[in-house]
Amino acid sequence: MELSKKRRNQIFWILQFLGWGFINSIAAFVPKGISMELTIYSVVVGTFIGILPTSILRWYLKRNVHFDNFGPRDILKILASFVLTSVVFGLLNMFFGFLYGKFGPALTENEVHMFKSYDNFWIQVLNSLFLVGAWVVTYLVITLLLKLNQDRIERLELNTNLKQAQLNTLKGQINPHFMFNSLNNIRGLMLEDVEKSREMLTKLSEILRYSLTKNNINDIAVREELEVVDNYIDLSKIQFEDRLEFVKEVDTDTLDLRIPPMVIQLLVENAAKHGIANLKNGGRILLKIVQKEDHLLIEVRNTGQLNISKDSTQLGLKNIKQRLKLLYADRASFKLDEVADDEVVAQITIPLT
Numbered sequence: 001m002e003l004s005k006k007r008r009n010q011i012f013w014i015l016q017f018l019g020w021g022f023i024n025s026i027a028a029f030v031p032k033g034i035s036m037e038l039t040i041y042s043v044v045v046g047t048f049i050g051i052l053p054t055s056i057l058r059w060y061l062k063r064n065v066h067f068d069n070f071g072p073r074d075i076l077k078i079l080a081s082f083v084l085t086s087v088v089f090g091l092l093n094m095f096f097g098f099l100y101g102k103f104g105p106a107l108t109e110n111e112v113h114m115f116k117s118y119d120n121f122w123i124q125v126l127n128s129l130f131l132v133g134a135w136v137v138t139y140l141v142i143t144l145l146l147k148l149n150q151d152r153i154e155r156l157e158l159n160t161n162l163k164q165a166q167l168n169t170l171k172g173q174i175n176p177h178f179m180f181n182s183l184n185n186i187r188g189l190m191l192e193d194v195e196k197s198r199e200m201l202t203k204l205s206e207i208l209r210y211s212l213t214k215n216n217i218n219d220i221a222v223r224e225e226l227e228v229v230d231n232y233i234d235l236s237k238i239q240f241e242d243r244l245e246f247v248k249e250v251d252t253d254t255l256d257l258r259i260p261p262m263v264i265q266l267l268v269e270n271a272a273k274h275g276i277a278n279l280k281n282g283g284r285i286l287l288k289i290v291q292k293e294d295h296l297l298i299e300v301r302n303t304g305q306l307n308i309s310k311d312s313t314q315l316g317l318k319n320i321k322q323r324l325k326l327l328y329a330d331r332a333s334f335k336l337d338e339v340a341d342d343e344v345v346a347q348i349t350i351p352l353t
Helices: 007-030 038-065 072-102 109-119 120-165 176-189 194-213 223-242 263-274 317-329
Strands: 242-248 283-293 295-304 335-340 343-351
Touching: 007 120, 007 283, 072 120, 109 295, 120 223, 120 317, 176 194, 176 223, 176 242, 194 223, 223 242, 223 263, 223 283, 263 283, 263 317, 263 343, 317 335, 317 343
Parallel strands: 242 283
Antiparallel strands: 283 295, 295 343, 335 343
């Protein structure tokens, strides 16, 4: 079960008050010969001193330390903020101890002996390092456990969504309308060119085989994915004829790189279905694959506008997003935008390391 942000804050403040209140109650009631006034003062003020700097420390850690890409800089931030908080904690103890000794009721002999430690800066700092250190360790352990639980829930949700998408393989990856249109177009083509019709039937069967056999594989070579894309384009050209222009700009260095199967084919299919098919004069689909430093950029540009019909389930696009999230977490990205000159651009960025 994942805790909401509001619920986490509520639990934090409850633990803050209970934890510091408990620690200061023990510290106040253990010494002998301490007046009730000083005991109450120690509990209330001590709890306040514990809560104030550690709450500020928590605010800082939440905004500056991230477990997703935890590194040496984060360790330095934790150590620096921990030491600074401990110093502030010690100074506050000295300050409120001075106030009570100056303006409070007359001190007993035991109380005078106890207050001597409040005048020693180093004793207060050492005491603060211990208390704040215990708080920091506890906070980081709880935060890490919550993060691990959140990651586990997200992974379970992604797996569930992915399995649901896999149950709709033919519907989400190979558009049924494309299949029916292809079969009808091939049937018409048989009257003109039997040999080409056989070739197109082979290409259609290759697409179906690829979709069904590669569905449960996490990665595949770019060159294998391009084969099914070429088959898809050849079949689409039976319908679109001269209305469809397909251009590939693929770096040869990327052909053996590994990518999730069907992602390029789905982008090209989306470009043809929602772009070229809606244009009377047709248009162009440009596929570009390049390697940039430590990531692979896959880009599909098509003539048209970003206008997906309301009755579209967009299963193909959802499938891409879910698989990228599951395989690469936040290191991969997918964008679909409309740019100037009536052109739609889909971009996938995949990490290579």
